[in-house]
Amino acid sequence: MSFELALGPLLFNWSAEDVAGFYDRMAGESLVRRVYLGEVVCGKREPLNAEVLARAADRLSAAGKEVVWSTLALLATARDRKQTHRLVEEARLVEINDVSALPVLPVGQSFTAGPLLNVYNATAAQILIDRGCDRLCANVELPLRAIAEIHRACPTLPIEVFAFGRLPLALSARCHHAHRFGLSKDTCRFVCDRDPDGQAVQTVEGAPFLSINGVQTLSHGVQCVGLAPETLWTAGIRSLRLSPHACDMSGVIAAYGRFIETEDVQRLHAQLRACDLPGPLVAGYLEGAPGMQSAGA
Amino acid sequence: MLQLDNRLTDQALAEIAIAMRRPVEVLLDRAIRRTWRRSPAAFGRLGRYQGCRYLIAPTDLPVAFELRLESGGGQVRVVRRGPAPGCVAAVAGALADLLALFEGSADADAIFFSGALDVTGDTAAVMALHNALEAADLRLADLLVPAALAPGLEPFLRRLLDWRRATLRPRGAHGID
């Protein structure tokens, strides 16, 4: 079973230096085959690190990695639409996270259907395949049996799963981060840059629950895989997506590399926990349970 | 809100109501059957909650009611206030609010979840009951007639009729019926 490891697009607002440093390190990670780059969460952030990402793309390609550009997930403004058009027309490899990008795709160009698209069944997958989709990153809500069904109906479509990181759960036109500081999306001063892993949110009783990242709401818990590699492979999964966090990502990559070889789920969890994670490990979704169910439960 | 002189009066009223509950229950059972005949599909909306017992507890009455709905009608029992084992859920609130809910003259969400009612037990069961009654043509008169014959409940009935008169007062061209 030759699983691929992929780095998802960076969801958080990191400084140019941190972004450059991160991708320099990732260029040296031999286990990572594919890297997704691009601003998925907020169109306002896109200009901030555009240059740094372009340089990172060169670095990563030179290191033999496949670089895929991800589109914005919830387009809000005319500028967002222009950005999306440009990305889709210029990039060689593209991940689509909003239906808006579909009709703009040059004819004959293939694409990855991102986890923020609503592909819940085989017919939807097939419609996208007919439009050029050659890889699907499963929506985080999908249980394994749904993924297996899609695989059964579309056996040549490689499927990727969101295997590590705080789970993207919702997007809004309203910027939660800005509103916390009495600002709005238009006047935000990019305050989301204060929280490199998102800002933790608790219930009124103090139970950690979610996190906010600009217009995006994520889980507090950190997603991981709780099933054996063989189970994943049978369901059609060929790639594990690791979403970048400000923790020991090299440790995370190594842990998953070992997991693919040893098939030891407990060990994976133990090694991940040693990577200075922003939250506890959760693994409910793939098992058809609430997403926040603890890993190893 | 009617102020009772002391607990003894409250308790005495409850005992009277319980002792003489049978005629009230029979009349309420018939009211439910009439409602079912008017809207036979409505009670089916309870789905798996058909035949389950719900406790309806008016906070301003000395007794409560156990309600069971199913195809063909159902059953109402007058019971003492207090815990009700065997009931899938309990809904408590002022009698006027409970009746407004059943009668459909108020916004369902406003009464049901964000205001006057206190819901305990299986929330899905209460929601099913609420939606079933919402879809049914239950009329307040059906409930008032039996209440009129209930000893111990007469002071409350009078207040109820006052409330009813108030809600029927014209509110201009855009008022509620």
Add this chain to the structure above:
Amino acid sequence: MGSIELVCPAGSPAMLEAAVEAGADSVYCGLRDETNARNFPGLNFDAGELAQAVTDCHRRGAKVLVAINTFARAGDEARWRRSAETALEAGADAIIAADLAVLAHVRSLSPTARLHLSVQAAANTPEAIAFYAETFGVRRVVLPRVLSAQEIARLVGDVATEVEAFVFGGLCVMAEGRCALSSYATGQSPNLSGVCSPPEAVSFERSAAGMTSRLAGLALDQVPTGKTAGYPTLCKGRFAVDGEASYLFEEPTSLNAMGLLAELRAAGVHAVKIEGRQRGKAYVARVTRAFRSAIDALDRGESTAPYEHLLTDLAEGGREIAGAYNKRWR
């Protein structure tokens, strides 16, 4: 029908009757299962009730739109296809859908059936709308509540489809059809199961502190004794950041865009929609009558101002806003 179509919710035949009686031009409803996004216990129509509803409405010059607006479960697509068959057989005037699969199934069953794109498709750009129009022949799009009135005006000019906009009811804070908050806590969500913050996961707990409303055991709000906590819809809960509690995602208010009717009409909006299939006969009667009066007034060249505060007490939490239609909301 006036210059704008008034589209009103129906959670049951009794509610549908109330809406039509109150002046709705169209009513929208769902079937009694997870193929619609208000899959609450006791709500919605069975096949017989739907057929009867269509007959009744057509006799009175009103239309029935059937919501099959959830995402078909992998391996169980037949259920959604059956819902489409039921709606078509009943004579529904349109099917409201969001899933690529459901749109495709409807199209394969009927090349001419009228398709409306649900707000659950989160299509708020001309490109996204064009994709659905070209691929499935979608004739109308229900806009997500994330656009300002000015943006709607621009959008109407850029698309070939009719545009329908929400004007009253509960606000979804997150982009509809793309929110997994509920499934993270409960395992069920609008996309997975047609329900958000399902009642099966709800509990109300009374303690010395007051009343706590919980979802999957998590405290979403606490109110002092004597008051009752509202239904714990996740995004409307109180949360704490750095120890400071607030309605983090949104104040529990409601949309009332009656004051924007003239602007929406001028923008070319074809239909306005009232939210609230689960809110009952009295709600729909009152809201429909108010908007009917307002639209009729508009058509007579009069102001809608006299009708604007009619519905204030119906808003969740007693407060209303123009919501996302006002850019400051972002």
